[in-house]
Amino acid sequence: MLSEIVDNIVYIFLIIGVFFNLIAGIGLLRFPDVYTRLYAGIKCTTFGSIFICGSVILLGLKMWYQGSSDGTVLVIHTAGALIAILITNPTGAHAIARAAHRSGVKPVGAVVDDLEGKPARKSAPIKKGADK
Amino acid sequence: MTEFEPIFFVVLGLLILSITLCIIRVLIGPTAPDRVVGLGTINTLVIVSMIAFGMATSSFIYFNVAIVYALLSYISTLFIAKYLEGGEF
Numbered sequence: 662m663l664s665e666i667v668d669n670i671v672y673i674f675l676i677i678g679v680f681f682n683l684i685a686g687i688g689l690l691r692f693p694d695v696y697t698r699l700y701a702g703i704k705c706t707t708f709g710s711i712f713i714c715g716s717v718i719l720l721g722l723k724m725w726y727q728g729s730s731d732g733t734v735l736v737i738h739t740a741g742a743l744i745a746i747l748i749t750n751p752t753g754a755h756a757i758a759r760a761a762h763r764s765g766v767k768p769v770g771a772v773v774d775d776l777e778g779k780p781a782r783k784s785a786p787i788k789k790g791a792d793k
Numbered sequence: 794m795t796e797f798e799p800i801f802f803v804v805l806g807l808l809i810l811s812i813t814l815c816i817i818r819v820l821i822g823p824t825a826p827d828r829v830v831g832l833g834t835i836n837t838l839v840i841v842s843m844i845a846f847g848m849a850t851s852s853f854i855y856f857n858v859a860i861v862y863a864l865l866s867y868i869s870t871l872f873i874a875k876y877l878e879g880g881e882f
Binding site for chain 1 (some may be wrong): 797800804807808810811812813814815817818824825826827829830831833834837838840841844845848853856857859860863864866867870871873874875877878879
C-alpha cells in the first residue's frame with residue numbers, strides 16, 4: 662500500500678522533472694535574447710532538477726525503509742548534489758546576466774534601460790597600479 | 794529498484810535530447826553570453842543525467858561525481874563571467 666503510493670509519487674515527479682528539462686532546451690532555442698534565454702535555461706533546469714533529485718531521494722527513502730543499506734548513501738549524496746545545484750545555479754545566472762549587461766548586450770525590444778551609464782562599482786574607486 | 798531501471802533510462806534519453814538542443818544554441822549563439830548560458834544549462838543537465846545514470850545502472854560512484862561536477866562547473870561559470878565583464882583577477 663505505502664510502496665504503491667511512493668511509486669506513483671516517483672512517477673509524477675519524474676514526469677514533471679523531464680518535462681521542465683525539455684522546456685529548458687526548447688526555450689533556449691526559441692527565445693530572442695540573452696536575458697530571456699537565461700530565464701528559460703537556468704530556471705527551468707533548476708525546477709526540473711529539484712523534481713528528479715526528489716524522486717531519487719524518495720526511492721532512497723523507500724529502500725532505507727525496506728532495510729537496504731544502499732538507501733542512506735543514495736539519499737545523502739543526492740541531497741548533496743541537489744543542494745549544490747540550488748546554491749550555485751542562481752548565483753551563476755546572476756553573474757552571467759551582470760557580465761552580459763556590462764559587456765554591452767542590450768535586451769531586445771527594451772525601450773528604457775535604467776542601468777545605462779551607471780558606473781560598474783560605486784564603493785570601490787579604481788586605483789591604477791596600486792598593488793602591482 | 795529494479796522496476797525503475799528502464800524508466801531511468803528513458804529519463805536519461807530525454808535529458809540527452811535536451812542537451813542536444815542546448816548544444817545547438819552553443820554552436821549558433823550570436824554573442825558570447827549566449828554561449829555561456831548554453832554551457833550553464835548543459836552543466837546542470839549533465840549533473841541530473843549523472844544522477845539518472847547512477848540510478849539506472851545502480852552504480853553509486855556517479856552521485857559523488859555529480860557533487861564535484863556541480864561545484865567545479867560553478868567555478869568555471871564564474872570565471873567566464875568575470876572574463877566577459879573585463880575585470881582583473
